[in-house]
Amino acid sequence: MNDLLQKPRKVYVSRKIEFNAAHRLFNPLCTEEENLAIYGKCSNKNGHGHNYLLEITICGIVDPNTGFLFDLKELKNILKEEIMERFDHKNLNHDVPDLQECVPTTEVLAVLIWDILEQRLHNINNREISLHEVKIYETGKNSVSYFGE
Amino acid sequence: MNDLLQKPRKVYVSRKIEFNAAHRLFNPLCTEEENLAIYGKCSNKNGHGHNYLLEITICGIVDPNTGFLFDLKELKNILKEEIMERFDHKNLNHDVPDLQECVPTTEVLAVLIWDILEQRLHNINNREISLHEVKIYETGKNSVSYFGE
Amino acid sequence: MNDLLQKPRKVYVSRKIEFNAAHRLFNPLCTEEENLAIYGKCSNKNGHGHNYLLEITICGIVDPNTGFLFDLKELKNILKEEIMERFDHKNLNHDVPDLQECVPTTEVLAVLIWDILEQRLHNINNREISLHEVKIYETGKNSVSYFGE
Amino acid sequence: MNDLLQKPRKVYVSRKIEFNAAHRLFNPLCTEEENLAIYGKCSNKNGHGHNYLLEITICGIVDPNTGFLFDLKELKNILKEEIMERFDHKNLNHDVPDLQECVPTTEVLAVLIWDILEQRLHNINNREISLHEVKIYETGKNSVSYFGE
Amino acid sequence: MNDLLQKPRKVYVSRKIEFNAAHRLFNPLCTEEENLAIYGKCSNKNGHGHNYLLEITICGIVDPNTGFLFDLKELKNILKEEIMERFDHKNLNHDVPDLQECVPTTEVLAVLIWDILEQRLHNINNREISLHEVKIYETGKNSVSYFGE
Amino acid sequence: MNDLLQKPRKVYVSRKIEFNAAHRLFNPLCTEEENLAIYGKCSNKNGHGHNYLLEITICGIVDPNTGFLFDLKELKNILKEEIMERFDHKNLNHDVPDLQECVPTTEVLAVLIWDILEQRLHNINNREISLHEVKIYETGKNSVSYFGE
Numbered sequence: 001m002n003d004l005l006q007k008p009r010k011v012y013v014s015r016k017i018e019f020n021a022a023h024r025l026f027n028p029l030c031t032e033e034e035n036l037a038i039y040g041k042c043s044n045k046n047g048h049g050h051n052y053l054l055e056i057t058i059c060g061i062v063d064p065n066t067g068f069l070f071d072l073k074e075l076k077n078i079l080k081e082e083i084m085e086r087f088d089h090k091n092l093n094h095d096v097p098d099l100q101e102c103v104p105t106t107e108v109l110a111v112l113i114w115d116i117l118e119q120r121l122h123n124i125n126n127r128e129i130s131l132h133e134v135k136i137y138e139t140g141k142n143s144v145s146y147f148g149e
Numbered sequence: 150m151n152d153l154l155q156k157p158r159k160v161y162v163s164r165k166i167e168f169n170a171a172h173r174l175f176n177p178l179c180t181e182e183e184n185l186a187i188y189g190k191c192s193n194k195n196g197h198g199h200n201y202l203l204e205i206t207i208c209g210i211v212d213p214n215t216g217f218l219f220d221l222k223e224l225k226n227i228l229k230e231e232i233m234e235r236f237d238h239k240n241l242n243h244d245v246p247d248l249q250e251c252v253p254t255t256e257v258l259a260v261l262i263w264d265i266l267e268q269r270l271h272n273i274n275n276r277e278i279s280l281h282e283v284k285i286y287e288t289g290k291n292s293v294s295y296f297g298e
Numbered sequence: 299m300n301d302l303l304q305k306p307r308k309v310y311v312s313r314k315i316e317f318n319a320a321h322r323l324f325n326p327l328c329t330e331e332e333n334l335a336i337y338g339k340c341s342n343k344n345g346h347g348h349n350y351l352l353e354i355t356i357c358g359i360v361d362p363n364t365g366f367l368f369d370l371k372e373l374k375n376i377l378k379e380e381i382m383e384r385f386d387h388k389n390l391n392h393d394v395p396d397l398q399e400c401v402p403t404t405e406v407l408a409v410l411i412w413d414i415l416e417q418r419l420h421n422i423n424n425r426e427i428s429l430h431e432v433k434i435y436e437t438g439k440n441s442v443s444y445f446g447e
Numbered sequence: 448m449n450d451l452l453q454k455p456r457k458v459y460v461s462r463k464i465e466f467n468a469a470h471r472l473f474n475p476l477c478t479e480e481e482n483l484a485i486y487g488k489c490s491n492k493n494g495h496g497h498n499y500l501l502e503i504t505i506c507g508i509v510d511p512n513t514g515f516l517f518d519l520k521e522l523k524n525i526l527k528e529e530i531m532e533r534f535d536h537k538n539l540n541h542d543v544p545d546l547q548e549c550v551p552t553t554e555v556l557a558v559l560i561w562d563i564l565e566q567r568l569h570n571i572n573n574r575e576i577s578l579h580e581v582k583i584y585e586t587g588k589n590s591v592s593y594f595g596e
Numbered sequence: 597m598n599d600l601l602q603k604p605r606k607v608y609v610s611r612k613i614e615f616n617a618a619h620r621l622f623n624p625l626c627t628e629e630e631n632l633a634i635y636g637k638c639s640n641k642n643g644h645g646h647n648y649l650l651e652i653t654i655c656g657i658v659d660p661n662t663g664f665l666f667d668l669k670e671l672k673n674i675l676k677e678e679i680m681e682r683f684d685h686k687n688l689n690h691d692v693p694d695l696q697e698c699v700p701t702t703e704v705l706a707v708l709i710w711d712i713l714e715q716r717l718h719n720i721n722n723r724e725i726s727l728h729e730v731k732i733y734e735t736g737k738n739s740v741s742y743f744g745e
Numbered sequence: 746m747n748d749l750l751q752k753p754r755k756v757y758v759s760r761k762i763e764f765n766a767a768h769r770l771f772n773p774l775c776t777e778e779e780n781l782a783i784y785g786k787c788s789n790k791n792g793h794g795h796n797y798l799l800e801i802t803i804c805g806i807v808d809p810n811t812g813f814l815f816d817l818k819e820l821k822n823i824l825k826e827e828i829m830e831r832f833d834h835k836n837l838n839h840d841v842p843d844l845q846e847c848v849p850t851t852e853v854l855a856v857l858i859w860d861i862l863e864q865r866l867h868n869i870n871n872r873e874i875s876l877h878e879v880k881i882y883e884t885g886k887n888s889v890s891y892f893g894e
Contacts, residue, residue, distance in 0.1 A: 003697050009707045012741040018288065022171035022198040022240075027811070038811055040818060046240030049171040049198005051288055066623070066634055067701035072738070073636060091171075091195030101748050105812035111754045139167065139200055142817070145757040152548050158558045161592040176364070187364055189371060215474070215485055216552035221589070222487060250301050254365035260307045291370070294310040316735065320618035320645040320687075325513070336513055338520060344687030347618040347645005349735055389618075389642030399450050403514035409456045437614065437647055440519070443459040465884065469767035469794040469836075493836030496767040496794005498884055538767075538791030586763065586796055599846050605856045608890040662772070662783055663850035668887070669785060 005064035012132055013069045014057040017079050019088035022049040023104045026093075039103075047091065052109070053137040054083060056117065060129040070129055078124075082116050106138045110146040118148065154213035161281055162218045163206040166228050168237035171198040172253045175242075188252075196240065201258070202286040203232060205266065209278040219278055227273075231265050255287045259295040267297065303362035310430055311367045312355040315377050317386035320347040321402045324391075337401075345389065350407070351435040352381060354415065358427035368427055376422075380414050404436045408444040416446065452511035459579055460516045461504040464526050466535035469496040470551045473540075486550075494538065499556070500584040501530060503564065507576040517576055525571075529563050553585045557593040565595065601660035608728055609665045610653040613675050615684035618645040619700045622689075635699075643687065648705070649733040650679060652713065656725040666725055674720075678712050702734045706742040714744065750809035757877055758814045759802040762824050764833035767794040768849045771838075784848075792836065797854070798882040799828060801862065805874040815874055823869075827861050851883045855891040863893065 024047035025039035035043040042048070056079065060069055090096060092104040098116075102108050114134045121131050137143040173196035174188035184192040191197070205228065209218055239245060241253040247265075251257050263283045270280050286292040322345035323337035333341040340346070354377065358367055388394060390402040396414075400406050412432045419429050435441040471494035472486035482490040489495070503526065507516055537543060539551040545563075549555050561581045568578050584590040620643035621635035631639040638644070652675065656665055686692060688700040694712075698704050710730045717727050733739040769792035770784035780788040787793070801824065807814055835841060837849040843861075847853050859879045866876050882888040 004694075004704055004707050004711070005698075009703075009742065010745040011703050011706060012743075013703070014739045014741070016737045020197050020199055020288065022196045025812075038813075038816075041238040044238050044240075044244070046243040047171045047196070047198070048169050048238040048240065049196070050169055051200045062703045062707070067621075067699040067704045068634075069703055069740075071634075089190040089193050089197040091193075091197065094195040095193070098749075102750075103812040107754075107756050107758070107807045107814055108749055108812045110756060111749050111807070115749070139169065141761045143759045144814075145759070146754065147757075149755040153545075153555055153558050153562070154549075158554075158593065159596040160554050160557060161594075162554070163590045163592070165588045174365075187366075187369075211554045211558070216472075216550040216555045217485075218554055218591075220485075247302075251303075252365040256307075256309050256311070256360045256367055257302055257365045259309060260302050260360070264302070290314045292312045293367075294312070295307065296310075298308040318644050318646055318735065320643045323514075336515075336518075339685040342685050342687075342691070344690040345618045345643070345645070346616050346685040346687065347643070348616055349647045387637040387640050387644040389640075389644065392642040393640070396451075400452075401514040405456075405458050405460070405509045405516055406451055406514045408458060409451050409509070413451070437616065439463045441461045442516075443461070444456065445459075447457040467793045467795055467884065469792045488834040491834050491836075491840070493839040494767045494792070494794070495765050495834040495836065496792070497765055498796045536786040536789050536793040538789075538793065541791040542789070586765065600843075600853055600856050600860070601847075605852075605891065606894040607852050607855060608892075609852070610888045610890070612886045658852045658856070663770075663848040663853045664783075665852055665889075667783075 005062055005067070008061045010059060011062055011069050012057050012059045013072075014055050014133075015072070015075055015079065016053060016055045017083060018051055018053050019084060020049065020051050021087055021090050021092050022047045023092040024048070025103055025105060027103050047093065050138050052087070054113065055133075055135040055137075056131070057133040057135070058121070058129055059132040074124075078117070078120055082120055083113065086116075106136050106142065106144045107146075110134050110136050110144045114146050114148055154211055154216065157210045159208060160211055160218050161206050161208045162221075163204050163282075164221070164224055164228065165202060165204045166232060167200055167202050168233060169198065169200050170236050170239050170241050171196045172241040173197070174252055174254060176252050196242065199287050201236070201255075203262065204282075204284040204286075205280070206282040206284070207270070207278055208281040223273075227266070227269055231269055232262065235265075255285050255291065255293045256295075259283050259285050259293045263295050263297055303360055303365065306359045308357060309360055309367050310355050310357045311370075312353050312431075313370070313373055313377065314351060314353045315381060316349055316351050317382060318347065318349050319385055319388050319390050320345045321390040322346070323401055323403060325401050345391065348436050350385070350404075352411065353431075353433040353435075354429070355431040355433070356419070356427055357430040372422075376415070376418055380418055381411065384414075404434050404440065404442045405444075408432050408434050408442045412444050412446055452509055452514065455508045457506060458509055458516050459504050459506045460519075461502050461580075462519070462522055462526065463500060463502045464530060465498055465500050466531060467496065467498050468534055468537050468539050469494045470539040471495070472550055472552060474550050494540065497585050499534070501560065502580075502582040502584075503578070504580040504582070505568070505576055506579040521571075525564070525567055529567055530560065533563075553583050553589065553591040554593075557581050557583050557591045561593050561595055601658055601663065604657045606655060607658055607665050608653050608655045609668075610651050610729075611668070611671055611675065612649060612651045613679060614647055614649050615680060616645065616647050617683055617686050617688050618643045619688040620644070621699055621701060623699050643689065646734050648683070648702075650709065651729075651731040651733075652727070653729040653731070654717070654725055655728040670720075674713070674716055678716055679709065682712075702732050702738065702740045703742075706730050706732050706740045710742050710744055750807055750812065753806045755804060756807055756814050757802050757804045758817075759800055759878075760817070760820055760824065761798060761800045762828060763796055763798050764829060765794065765796050766832050766835050766837050767792045768837040769793070770848055770850060772848050792838065795883050797832070799858065800878075800880040800882075801876070802878040802880070803866070803874055804877040819869075823862070823865055827865055828858065831861075851881050851887065851889045852891075855879050855881050855889045859891050859893055 025042040026035050118131050135145040174191040175184050267280050284294040323340040324333050416429050433443040472489040565578050582592045621638040714727050731741040770787040863876050880890040
């Protein structure tokens with residue numbers, strides 16, 4: 001079965017999910033004026049928010065028995081547990097313990113999500129599957145990618 | 150000039166803008182439990198947020214001299230003053246006086262934006278131009294339209 | 299609460315869902331040649347398929363107590379039960395009893411979904427909420443709308 | 448066949464096509480300064496251009512024999528002949544005779560395309576099919592609709 | 597001509613096309629229960645389908661005479677012959693000989709399309725142009741990329 | 746502050762902007778017939794145009810003090826000065842001095858924008874930030890990427 005997979009084929013599988021969150025860019029070690037100079041309207045006192053569109057890419061050799069890189073149902077569950085429950089309909093400054101000591105920029109969020117998913121995939125991984133990229137679109141115009149480097 | 154416009158032509162012109170805001174769906178006249186029953190995770194204590202995509206539609210007869218329904222530069226300025234300055238990078242519950250007595254659902258936001266723009270266009274209007282529709286996409290999946298009815 | 303809602307406000311709320319289905323456009327009362335003349339490659343023997351993007355619009359007066367037209371959690375459940383369970387990952391020609399006597403064009407699908415949802419909303423409806431539009435995007439280029447007329 | 452279509456069902460079918468064209472907004476009856484005041488950078492001497500996304504909507508009763516409102520292959524041919532050959536990869540100011548006496552705004556273009564398609568559909572129409580809407584997205588942010596009013 | 601191209605410039609050119617196909621994920625070497633455990637609703641007996649959005653990327657040095665990497669008209673023809681005629685409005689399980697021995701997952705489809713296009717481009721190639729990536733979006737949420745590794 | 750950033754994290758930040766321009770693909774060293782053979786309808790005498798969607802990606806180590814790779818307000822200003830003022834609402838053949846000796850294909854445009862931005866970022870750069878990619882979508886179907894190779 002699956003002659004095409006007789007030689008190893010390395011593919012990249014991406015999955016998009018969206019979460020809605022509030023945040024405020026504010027560094028408590030700086031004054032209000034310094035925060036305003038660095039973060040502009042993103043430092044407004046009562047915060048604002050975004051529809052964060054997250055795209056996760058994993059890579060590895062296609063399983064010749066199933067034709068899948070990874071069970072998508074399992075990936076969906078991981079993203080539900082690790083991402084949606086942690087970030088969706090939350091305030092990134094107040095509701096996410098991992099961000100307590102951080103200014104929750106999109107860059108920081110991408111790095112944090114990488115660390116969370118890398119750990120999780122490492123634990124369950126019995127084949128050669130790697131996290132390849134965490135990409136976050138904060139708006140339709142701005143995005144940040146992190147590849148674990 | 151503009152033979153096509155010798156008879157009156159009624160067109161509908163739409164313009165999209167995006168603003169990023171935080172909100173929390175919470176009715177202070179109800180208990181926490183009642184709010185949770187009605188609003189679910191949207192009533193989480195510290196709020197969440199969205200990229201609100203707003204589409205404004207105005208209608209009227211095309212001006213045979215310019216070929217325009219309305220000066221788009223003027224419409225951009227109106228939307229900047231009335232919408233972006235009021236809602237962008239704001240917390241809808243705390244930063245918008247008109248919403249102080251409201252639960253800031255997308256329905257309520259559409260109605261409020263209609264009232265604001267209808268008033269503004271009425272004041273400047275020296276030709277027969279009407280606000281036709283205020284449409285807000287809260288996410289890629291959900292939207293609300295209000296036509297002033 | 300909600301001064302903006304002291305006068306009745308009629309809004310239109312839309313929700314998008316996607317289902318993936320196979321179909322074949324073929325009228326058993328016609329010959330193969332006639333089917334090919336009418337339906338072209340859409341009548342290919344073994345069928346093809348689409349990501350159907352369905353947009354449902356309901357309308358009515360905003361509830362002044364909640365700021366909602368309708369409980370979105372309830373709407374999600376209705377769409378899950380009536381649409382996703384009936385059509386998602388199905389073959390429209392073989393798996394959907396209501397389409398047994400039909401050529402499953404997008405026009406027919408829009409009419410059928412209207413009839414299903416109109417019945418369901420009628421049964422649960424204790425306020426003045428109406429189904430307004432059923433719109434199906436068969437591809438990014440083609441769509442069909444039905445308003446119950 | 449097609450029990451769902453035993454009673455007449457009025458549907459709206461939309462089709463999107465894209466054409467790429469140059470234009471300059473400039474009224475030869477006005478001075479350069481007046482043109483700049485009205486049209487801003489859109490009056491720049493050597494013109495600019497757009498990917499115009501055109502959405503045509505026709506409406507009528509679904510044919511109970513085919514389940515179609517209208518043969519989509521025929522609609523594709525009409526749009527190819529009437530729209531693509533006339534506007535695609537053209538300069539709207541110099542290459543389109545119908546626009547010689549016009550400032551080619553999006554409003555004017557929508558009206559012209561309505562007139563062209565209304566005439567064409569009228570000529571071939573042996574059933575009750577009407578042109579319902581011509582909508583042009585000039586950019587992702589701006590669009591104009593004309594309904595023949 | 598083309599001073600900018602006096603030094604070699606390596607660019608990546610991407611082209612998107614869409615095809616609509618039915619498929620069923622089912623491995624005949626496994627039982628119905630095993631298939632259901634692996635493929636879930638994707639193994640439903642009568643199949644389902646998708647609008648597959650395919651993005652092909654080729655790379656190489658820009659031709660200093662034309663300013664093109666590759667003649668887009670020729671690329672369009674290749675994609676029409678090799679992709680559209682093979683996959684569009686087809687059932688991947690029954691109508692595509694190359695997939696007879698395969699479970700037609702998106703991963704397998706990406707690998708097959710790579711093999712087809714790599715062969716074809718190799719045969720016509722008289723300059724240094726390479727196939728770089730085959731990316732397939734099965735839905736708006738899921739995609740698979742293959743780079744020939 | 747920002748424990749997550751105690752080790753260096755290399756991120757890629759992308760920003761999209763749109764400009765609207767006219768162009769004609771025509772090489773004055775070739776005959777009309779040769780141009781038609783190479784460029785097809787893109788060589789039409791009076792030109793055509795596009796909504797060019799430009800995506801710029803820069804990369805480097807996240808600043809542990811701000812959580813930013815680069816001040817987005819500064820990036821916006823650079824793109825306004827270098828891209829929008831040079832290309833928006835212009836005719837690429839006549840209004841852009843850098844393209845006088847070129848056929849303004851999307852490939853050439855990507856290379857030119859790389860050269861412009863690379864120079865500009867080099868001049869202001871006091872930290873380790875690099876231009877990574879210039880990507881231009883000429884239409885929704887075609888795009889070109891240049892990485893400076």
